[in-house]
Amino acid sequence: MRVKILGSAAGGGFPQWNCSCANCRRLREGKFKGTARTQAQLAWSSAPGQWTLLNASPDLRFQIEATPELWPQEGTRHSPIRDVIVPSAEVDQMLGLLLLREFHSFRIHTTPSIRRILTEDNSMFGVLARFAGQVCWNDIPLDQPFCAGGARLEVLSLSGSFPGFVSSARLAELNPAEAVIGLLISPELGGGMLAFLPGAACVSDALLERLQTCDVVLFDGTFWSDEEPSFIPGVTRTARQMGHLPVSGSGGSLERLAALRRARKIYVHINNTNPILDEESMEQRMVRDAGWEVAWDGMEMTL
Ligand SMILES: [Zn+2]
Numbered sequence: 001m002r003v004k005i006l007g008s009a010a011g012g013g014f015p016q017w018n019c020s021c022a023n024c025r026r027l028r029e030g031k032f033k034g035t036a037r038t039q040a041q042l043a044w045s046s047a048p049g050q051w052t053l054l055n056a057s058p059d060l061r062f063q064i065e066a067t068p069e070l071w072p073q074e075g076t077r078h079s080p081i082r083d084v085i086v087p088s089a090e091v092d093q094m095l096g097l098l099l100l101r102e103f104h105s106f107r108i109h110t111t112p113s114i115r116r117i118l119t120e121d122n123s124m125f126g127v128l129a130r131f132a133g134q135v136c137w138n139d140i141p142l143d144q145p146f147c148a149g150g151a152r153l154e155v156l157s158l159s160g161s162f163p164g165f166v167s168s169a170r171l172a173e174l175n176p177a178e179a180v181i182g183l184l185i186s187p188e189l190g191g192g193m194l195a196f197l198p199g200a201a202c203v204s205d206a207l208l209e210r211l212q213t214c215d216v217v218l219f220d221g222t223f224w225s226d227e228e229p230s231f232i233p234g235v236t237r238t239a240r241q242m243g244h245l246p247v248s249g250s251g252g253s254l255e256r257l258a259a260l261r262r263a264r265k266i267y268v269h270i271n272n273t274n275p276i277l278d279e280e281s282m283e284q285r286m287v288r289d290a291g292w293e294v295a296w297d298g299m300e301m302t303l
Pocket of ligand 1: 015020021023273
Protein backbone atom coordinates (compact mmCIF):
# COMPACT_ATOMS: atom_id res chain seq x y z
CA MET A 1 0.00 0.00 0.00
CA ARG A 2 1.45 3.35 -1.08
CA VAL A 3 0.80 6.41 1.06
CA LYS A 4 1.57 9.92 -0.12
CA ILE A 5 1.49 13.12 1.90
CA LEU A 6 0.13 15.61 -0.61
CA GLY A 7 -0.11 18.45 1.90
CA SER A 8 1.66 18.83 5.25
CA ALA A 9 0.66 22.29 6.55
CA ALA A 10 -2.12 23.27 8.93
CA GLY A 11 -5.08 25.41 7.87
CA GLY A 12 -3.97 28.42 5.84
CA GLY A 13 -0.95 26.60 4.38
CA PHE A 14 2.60 27.95 4.28
CA PRO A 15 2.90 30.78 3.48
CA GLN A 16 -0.60 31.86 4.50
CA TRP A 17 -2.19 34.49 2.25
CA ASN A 18 -2.64 37.13 4.96
CA CYS A 19 0.33 36.29 7.19
CA SER A 20 3.67 38.03 7.50
CA CYS A 21 5.03 36.16 10.50
CA ALA A 22 8.81 35.63 10.45
CA ASN A 23 8.41 32.29 8.59
CA CYS A 24 5.95 33.53 5.92
CA ARG A 25 7.81 36.80 5.36
CA ARG A 26 11.24 35.19 5.01
CA LEU A 27 9.87 32.48 2.69
CA ARG A 28 8.43 35.14 0.37
CA GLU A 29 11.73 37.05 0.48
CA GLY A 30 13.68 33.92 -0.47
CA LYS A 31 15.54 34.05 2.84
CA PHE A 32 14.01 30.93 4.39
CA LYS A 33 15.71 27.51 4.49
CA GLY A 34 12.69 25.29 3.97
CA THR A 35 9.82 24.68 1.56
CA ALA A 36 6.30 26.01 1.06
CA ARG A 37 3.57 23.58 2.06
CA THR A 38 -0.08 23.07 1.13
CA GLN A 39 -2.83 22.22 3.61
CA ALA A 40 -2.91 18.75 5.16
CA GLN A 41 -3.85 16.03 2.69
CA LEU A 42 -3.06 12.33 2.42
CA ALA A 43 -3.73 9.79 -0.31
CA TRP A 44 -3.21 6.04 -0.46
CA SER A 45 -3.44 3.32 -3.07
CA SER A 46 -3.90 -0.39 -2.40
CA ALA A 47 -4.47 -1.36 -6.01
CA PRO A 48 -3.14 0.03 -9.30
CA GLY A 49 -5.18 2.98 -10.53
CA GLN A 50 -7.32 3.26 -7.38
CA TRP A 51 -6.73 6.00 -4.84
CA THR A 52 -8.33 7.09 -1.57
CA LEU A 53 -8.07 10.61 -0.18
CA LEU A 54 -7.75 11.19 3.54
CA ASN A 55 -8.95 14.75 4.20
CA ALA A 56 -10.38 16.98 1.49
CA SER A 57 -8.18 20.06 1.69
CA PRO A 58 -8.90 23.47 0.14
CA ASP A 59 -5.69 22.92 -1.91
CA LEU A 60 -6.95 19.65 -3.39
CA ARG A 61 -7.06 20.77 -7.01
CA PHE A 62 -3.42 21.88 -6.88
CA GLN A 63 -2.43 18.72 -4.97
CA ILE A 64 -4.05 16.46 -7.60
CA GLU A 65 -2.24 18.30 -10.39
CA ALA A 66 1.06 17.87 -8.51
CA THR A 67 0.52 14.09 -8.32
CA PRO A 68 0.47 12.30 -11.73
CA GLU A 69 -0.98 9.13 -10.15
CA LEU A 70 -4.17 11.12 -9.47
CA TRP A 71 -4.59 12.35 -13.04
CA PRO A 72 -7.27 10.86 -15.36
CA GLN A 73 -6.02 7.53 -16.70
CA GLU A 74 -8.66 6.49 -19.26
CA GLY A 75 -11.24 8.13 -21.52
CA THR A 76 -12.02 11.83 -21.65
CA ARG A 77 -13.51 12.01 -18.14
CA HIS A 78 -11.97 9.85 -15.42
CA SER A 79 -10.33 9.97 -12.01
CA PRO A 80 -8.57 7.25 -10.02
CA ILE A 81 -10.08 8.81 -6.85
CA ARG A 82 -12.72 6.39 -5.56
CA ASP A 83 -13.02 7.14 -1.84
CA VAL A 84 -12.61 10.20 0.39
CA ILE A 85 -12.35 10.00 4.18
CA VAL A 86 -13.45 13.17 6.01
CA PRO A 87 -12.28 13.15 9.66
CA SER A 88 -13.76 16.51 10.73
CA ALA A 89 -16.08 19.25 9.46
CA GLU A 90 -13.36 21.92 9.70
CA VAL A 91 -13.02 23.95 6.50
CA ASP A 92 -9.43 22.81 5.90
CA GLN A 93 -10.49 19.15 6.09
CA MET A 94 -13.67 19.21 3.98
CA LEU A 95 -13.68 22.17 1.58
CA GLY A 96 -11.93 20.07 -1.09
CA LEU A 97 -15.08 17.97 -1.47
CA LEU A 98 -16.66 20.89 -3.31
CA LEU A 99 -13.72 20.85 -5.75
CA LEU A 100 -14.65 17.29 -6.80
CA ARG A 101 -18.05 18.38 -8.13
CA GLU A 102 -17.51 17.77 -11.85
CA PHE A 103 -19.86 14.79 -12.30
CA HIS A 104 -17.47 12.16 -10.94
CA SER A 105 -18.91 9.39 -8.75
CA PHE A 106 -17.11 8.58 -5.50
CA ARG A 107 -17.73 7.50 -1.91
CA ILE A 108 -17.40 9.78 1.12
CA HIS A 109 -16.69 8.13 4.48
CA THR A 110 -17.39 10.25 7.54
CA THR A 111 -19.21 10.20 10.87
CA PRO A 112 -23.01 10.69 10.86
CA SER A 113 -22.59 14.01 12.73
CA ILE A 114 -20.13 15.42 10.15
CA ARG A 115 -22.38 14.19 7.32
CA ARG A 116 -25.35 16.04 8.81
CA ILE A 117 -23.39 19.30 9.20
CA LEU A 118 -22.25 19.14 5.58
CA THR A 119 -25.41 17.96 3.84
CA GLU A 120 -28.22 19.33 6.04
CA ASP A 121 -26.78 22.70 7.10
CA ASN A 122 -24.84 23.68 4.00
CA SER A 123 -26.93 23.72 0.83
CA MET A 124 -23.74 24.25 -1.23
CA PHE A 125 -23.06 20.52 -0.85
CA GLY A 126 -25.97 20.02 -3.27
CA VAL A 127 -23.26 20.26 -5.98
CA LEU A 128 -22.38 16.69 -4.99
CA ALA A 129 -25.98 15.50 -5.48
CA ARG A 130 -26.66 16.64 -9.01
CA PHE A 131 -27.42 13.11 -10.24
CA ALA A 132 -28.37 9.83 -8.55
CA GLY A 133 -25.26 8.06 -7.31
CA GLN A 134 -22.87 11.02 -7.76
CA VAL A 135 -21.71 10.67 -4.19
CA CYS A 136 -22.39 7.79 -1.83
CA TRP A 137 -22.14 8.74 1.87
CA ASN A 138 -20.88 5.93 4.13
CA ASP A 139 -21.16 6.35 7.90
CA ILE A 140 -17.96 5.62 9.82
CA PRO A 141 -18.65 3.53 12.95
CA LEU A 142 -16.75 4.65 16.06
CA ASP A 143 -16.74 1.29 17.78
CA GLN A 144 -15.63 -1.18 15.14
CA PRO A 145 -13.14 -1.35 12.27
CA PHE A 146 -14.36 -0.63 8.75
CA CYS A 147 -12.95 -0.98 5.25
CA ALA A 148 -12.41 1.69 2.61
CA GLY A 149 -10.12 1.91 -0.38
CA GLY A 150 -8.57 -1.51 0.20
CA ALA A 151 -7.59 -0.59 3.76
CA ARG A 152 -8.80 -1.55 7.19
CA LEU A 153 -9.49 1.47 9.36
CA GLU A 154 -10.08 1.92 13.05
CA VAL A 155 -11.23 5.11 14.72
CA LEU A 156 -9.15 6.68 17.49
CA SER A 157 -11.45 8.87 19.53
CA LEU A 158 -10.05 12.36 20.08
CA SER A 159 -11.41 15.06 22.33
CA GLY A 160 -11.96 17.54 19.51
CA SER A 161 -14.94 19.83 19.06
CA PHE A 162 -17.21 20.71 16.15
CA PRO A 163 -16.33 23.81 14.09
CA GLY A 164 -17.43 27.23 15.37
CA PHE A 165 -19.82 27.70 12.42
CA VAL A 166 -22.13 24.89 13.61
CA SER A 167 -25.32 26.31 15.20
CA SER A 168 -26.10 25.59 18.84
CA ALA A 169 -29.39 23.96 17.80
CA ARG A 170 -27.48 21.53 15.58
CA LEU A 171 -24.79 20.94 18.21
CA ALA A 172 -27.48 19.74 20.63
CA GLU A 173 -28.34 16.94 18.18
CA LEU A 174 -24.80 15.73 17.49
CA ASN A 175 -22.57 13.15 19.17
CA PRO A 176 -19.42 14.97 20.46
CA ALA A 177 -17.38 11.79 19.94
CA GLU A 178 -18.00 12.20 16.19
CA ALA A 179 -16.52 15.71 15.95
CA VAL A 180 -12.89 14.87 15.13
CA ILE A 181 -11.56 11.38 14.57
CA GLY A 182 -8.06 10.01 14.30
CA LEU A 183 -7.51 6.87 12.27
CA LEU A 184 -5.40 3.73 12.29
CA ILE A 185 -4.93 2.53 8.73
CA SER A 186 -3.52 -0.78 7.49
CA PRO A 187 -3.76 -2.71 4.22
CA GLU A 188 -6.75 -5.09 4.18
CA LEU A 189 -4.48 -7.98 3.27
CA GLY A 190 -1.92 -7.36 6.02
CA GLY A 191 1.08 -5.06 6.29
CA GLY A 192 2.10 -2.18 8.46
CA MET A 193 -0.12 0.22 10.37
CA LEU A 194 -0.22 4.01 10.11
CA ALA A 195 -1.78 6.40 12.61
CA PHE A 196 -3.18 9.71 11.34
CA LEU A 197 -3.60 12.24 14.15
CA PRO A 198 -3.37 15.79 12.74
CA GLY A 199 -5.38 17.23 15.64
CA ALA A 200 -4.75 15.79 19.09
CA ALA A 201 -5.24 17.88 22.24
CA CYS A 202 -3.68 15.24 24.48
CA VAL A 203 -2.25 11.72 24.47
CA SER A 204 -3.99 9.40 26.90
CA ASP A 205 -2.23 6.29 28.20
CA ALA A 206 -4.67 4.22 26.12
CA LEU A 207 -3.77 6.14 22.96
CA LEU A 208 -0.05 5.81 23.70
CA GLU A 209 -0.47 2.06 24.08
CA ARG A 210 -2.35 1.87 20.77
CA LEU A 211 0.38 3.85 18.99
CA GLN A 212 3.01 1.37 20.23
CA THR A 213 1.65 -1.11 17.66
CA CYS A 214 2.04 1.33 14.73
CA ASP A 215 4.76 1.44 12.10
CA VAL A 216 4.17 5.08 11.14
CA VAL A 217 2.70 7.81 13.35
CA LEU A 218 1.65 11.03 11.61
CA PHE A 219 1.12 13.33 14.57
CA ASP A 220 -0.14 16.85 15.24
CA GLY A 221 2.74 19.26 14.57
CA THR A 222 0.57 22.38 14.48
CA PHE A 223 2.32 24.45 17.15
CA TRP A 224 5.76 24.38 18.73
CA SER A 225 4.59 25.86 22.06
CA ASP A 226 1.31 26.19 23.93
CA GLU A 227 1.45 30.00 23.77
CA GLU A 228 2.42 30.21 20.05
CA PRO A 229 -1.16 30.96 18.86
CA SER A 230 -1.36 33.97 21.22
CA PHE A 231 1.15 35.77 18.96
CA ILE A 232 -1.36 35.50 16.08
CA PRO A 233 -3.59 38.62 15.98
CA GLY A 234 -7.17 37.75 16.88
CA VAL A 235 -6.34 34.41 18.51
CA THR A 236 -6.77 34.28 22.28
CA ARG A 237 -6.65 30.52 22.90
CA THR A 238 -3.60 28.39 23.66
CA ALA A 239 -2.56 25.51 21.42
CA ARG A 240 -4.14 23.00 23.78
CA GLN A 241 -7.35 25.04 23.94
CA MET A 242 -7.43 24.90 20.14
CA GLY A 243 -7.21 21.10 20.26
CA HIS A 244 -3.51 20.84 19.43
CA LEU A 245 -0.94 19.39 21.81
CA PRO A 246 2.20 21.51 21.36
CA VAL A 247 5.44 19.84 20.27
CA SER A 248 7.62 21.27 23.05
CA GLY A 249 7.28 21.88 26.77
CA SER A 250 6.11 19.82 29.69
CA GLY A 251 3.68 17.16 28.47
CA GLY A 252 4.21 18.21 24.84
CA SER A 253 4.32 15.57 22.12
CA LEU A 254 8.15 15.35 22.06
CA GLU A 255 8.05 14.35 25.71
CA ARG A 256 4.78 12.40 25.66
CA LEU A 257 5.68 10.25 22.63
CA ALA A 258 9.35 9.74 23.53
CA ALA A 259 8.41 6.22 24.65
CA LEU A 260 7.33 5.33 21.10
CA ARG A 261 10.34 3.36 19.90
CA ARG A 262 8.98 1.24 17.06
CA ALA A 263 7.19 3.73 14.86
CA ARG A 264 8.57 6.15 12.32
CA LYS A 265 7.39 9.44 13.84
CA ILE A 266 6.43 12.29 11.54
CA TYR A 267 4.97 15.71 12.38
CA VAL A 268 2.16 16.80 10.02
CA HIS A 269 -0.40 19.64 9.99
CA ILE A 270 2.33 22.19 10.72
CA ASN A 271 1.21 25.77 11.21
CA ASN A 272 3.07 28.46 9.27
CA THR A 273 4.21 30.06 12.54
CA ASN A 274 5.94 26.86 13.76
CA PRO A 275 9.76 27.22 13.88
CA ILE A 276 10.24 23.51 12.98
CA LEU A 277 9.52 24.51 9.36
CA ASP A 278 12.90 26.30 9.34
CA GLU A 279 15.61 23.76 8.49
CA GLU A 280 18.22 25.94 10.18
CA SER A 281 16.28 26.40 13.42
CA MET A 282 17.23 25.03 16.81
CA GLU A 283 13.65 23.74 17.09
CA GLN A 284 13.90 21.57 13.96
CA ARG A 285 17.24 20.22 15.20
CA MET A 286 15.65 19.29 18.53
CA VAL A 287 12.85 17.46 16.73
CA ARG A 288 15.27 15.55 14.50
CA ASP A 289 17.56 14.70 17.41
CA ALA A 290 14.51 13.19 19.14
CA GLY A 291 13.96 10.87 16.16
CA TRP A 292 11.14 12.78 14.47
CA GLU A 293 10.74 13.80 10.84
CA VAL A 294 8.96 16.95 9.63
CA ALA A 295 6.51 16.10 6.82
CA TRP A 296 6.83 17.81 3.45
CA ASP A 297 4.53 17.83 0.41
CA GLY A 298 5.23 14.80 -1.77
CA MET A 299 6.62 12.60 1.04
CA GLU A 300 5.85 8.96 0.32
CA MET A 301 5.88 5.71 2.30
CA THR A 302 4.89 2.07 1.88
CA LEU A 303 2.87 0.07 4.39
ZN1 LIG B 1 2.87 33.01 8.80
